[in-house]
Amino acid sequence: MGRDLLQLRPATPEDLEWIYELRHQVYAQELGQHAPDPAGRLRDGLDGDNVYLVAAQGAARIGFVSLTPPWLGRYALEKYLVRGELPLLTEDDLFEVRILTVEPRWRSTAAAPLLMWAALRWIAARGGRRVVAMGRTELLDMYLAAGLRPVGRTIRSGAVMFEALTGSVTELTELAMGRYGTTLERLRSAVDWRLDMAFAPRPDGCEHGGASFTAIGTDFRALGRRHHIVAADVLDAWFPPAPGVRAALAEDPAWVARTSPPAGAEGLLSEIATARTLSTEALALGAGSSDLIFRAFGQWLTPESRVLLTDPCYGEYAHVTERVIGCRVDRFRLRREDGWRIDPDRLSAAVEAGHYDLVVVVNPNNPTGRHAPAAELRSLIASAPARTRWWIDEAYLGYVGMTESLAGLAETDPRVVVCTSLSKMYALSGMRAAYLVAEPTTAAQLRRRTPPWGVSLPAQLAAVTALRDPAYYNDCWLRTRVLRRQLADALTALDEDVRVEEAVANFLTLTLPRGGPSAAQLVDECRRHDVYLRDLSPLSTQYRGRTVRIAVKDTTENARIVAACRAALEGLRPGRSSPVEVSADVLSAGSSR
Template identity: 50%
Template structure:
């Protein structure tokens, strides 16, 4: 970035040749300016930790503008311990704790963002080296900057010379969340800073999904019983259990299933899908859920010069893979909030004729739940140019009705591919089973890219048994619709008026301008163990008050509504929560 009139700011790992300049600046600031150390005749200042520390420097026109030091846990001691004994520290130190220290900026650059860049660089260095916790002594004058990175004050103050420090800590996970929530700022900085570190400025991106509830359960799986006290409505898993036939097969044969290699090419699974969908086995390509199929197919079909059309809003994995992983050109068909995010088929048909390599339709769409009827969509698809592939994601189609699926249509077409996951409609999210249904010539190249045993044996067995019990699942879909209608009515009763009339196992809605933002609702809800999803990132114009939650069982739905009632009520926290179902 341009640092006023000084030129570009370069951020790099310090070399031994940089040490004299660093030590001179340390002396100038901490001895001469702040009086924390005695003035030295050499005009240089270092300490015993420097042999094990690393320095990150900021340079402007090859001249030192600032630096920060990081102490790794392998050194065995931290600078903080010069002021506070380890056993008195209000924080546990372990093999994943790093210390950020002596953040220093030359006087000429103190009104620039050099300090901010150095802090971010230190965070990325710690993250790349497996750190989990960062401790520091922050100058009281700039505590706001540390806190903007998520730092927590540990209520321990240290006075050294003319400077007062506060002992602070933060976690790499908190810093990562900061980076996600301030992505636009960090993206801008990445384009302006001359980054010369030996790791990327930005951690290789992952698509943001729901699933924050696992923070409450524990990602280490040693406290799974906590699932009983949280509501995981930020993901769209089925609220009902799998078919009794699924559970019976898994329970009866579990020991054998988990230790046995499955059919290498999922032959039995493919045959079962083909039988129950009315297509041939040659029309089926198995995968470990839809994400596996998306990554595998798109990276084979597309390149940086490809043109793709997607809906806006829609499932975020598509934009992520296309733009962040492949880097191709992505155009968006913006759906109107005023029209409740319905897809205008005439506009879609016109856009498709503009010449795309791939068109992606999620139907019913996510996060809106809006569905395009099969009759209208088939008519449109017959007009698509043969050189344009159309990918139809039917993750939630069975909630609308199995007869609405385009699988048979795709199997007989030249350029239509249907992507199905058995996660959401068969209550098999933990199993990761999916498949593509298309003409054999669309799947032939992908077959050679499909690894053997792509779906585990318990998952293959569960999927086959689920397909054999359509009556059970039809009853669950009927109950889901009833629960969704009740939730829709109850939302209106608590003051949520703009609800998208979707047809899947979730509800999306907008709060009005006098109500809290989506992030405020989510933060408050998490405090009582209720997890809902802010869907703002899934579209370009959803605003800051667009939320979505999965339909759950009756008791969980009541908890969701009680929590939302407290969050959106004009009476605030004092509102008495009563059942609204």
């Protein structure tokens, strides 16, 4: 790219002196917020830890914005307000946006809007849910138009008055896309976007895996490409369905394709009841667990409902409760130092104090892979308030053992619902079949909201046949443990600073050290080798933008995963990254001070 291009990139060490000089020029000399410094530079105590995004054109730097993530444990606002005066400073997912500054001659261009948008996208890509900022009082209307809201705290710093402002990342993003979507789309078409996050969120606002299928081609015109792709970004089984399943589907595929299935999937209901020693009246079926989540939560919850999710947790739950229904959602923070395990006493206290309508527990957890013993959960539920419903997601329980299921409790306790996907454990992800277990009255209410023919004939046929071959699947689940252990050992051997965490399911996590590449960079580099991993950063701030989830595959594909990670880590060593470049003709698209 030539020198006439605007660059938008993370700051390099060489940028820092210019940042200090521009800060002094604007905040000491121009605005009088700080006393002038004889050296002509303005620094603060966060400079060694926070993040700068820089706009530049060729060798000329144009502007920057500073971001302070929550894992630093302190914010610049704390120079003016103690946390007791501004309780939002104690929130786990709060990012501070600071000192958006543009060189005077560039203030009428799109540099500042691009920096603001990049900051918002960077925060969302690291799991941020709320921002806080200090905005100059005379520019309050501009901040209000952007979606920020005053928190009722006015701050004087030198000659400048500021308002403390805050906003939801989701709401700020939706407002920007709604009000300025056309401009953003025009900017995107002109931007060579190389920051380690997408320029814009998915249309539905939910981060899913499955980029590997995009690489194969969602138009299904080049399915042969699948043989070259390692799809470790989704948790599909590495093993094929049981031989009987493949035979049943292959016997008369034309008939299976053209024939309407049993409207209520009665045979599948009966087979599940037999396999799990349950009553059919306690079951409801869905085309995958997401179908059941959307249908059940939409029936039970309203925007006034209070919901507790573990953090980290499968992202679909936050999407449905927060964005689709609009519930009031809290997070129960799992801790890496506790091995990501649920502390039953701490969770019990949170549930008791929170007056929740619904508590969601994914067990084993996705993405941590940790399992909470059934006895602990039973005790916890027994002591919980009667008004609280518990949703237990057991999509990966086969990797622990079905004796750990709470399905029997759900059949008799109206406060408990167990959801089980047949996709991951039975190698039927493409079929989309799942069931939930609930007290018969609750299950009947959900069945009434289930459309006829909701589970396809291929899915019913495959699921029934799979459930009749427990020995095959038990063997596959046991072999998964061996493959997971081998993969974990090989990844650990790549770099002494890389942390591999292995749990109980068909995946593990890899965390990169501070100061090295981000998870998004590792994911992108591995894709160059047709190996697809899942960046966990948007799910939780606890991952700090540095953790990927890797599905366990067979021996050959696991070797490709290890080789791709090795090459990626080598390619991402310091000094080998490239800046982000944006076409210069976008500079007339906006204005800023």
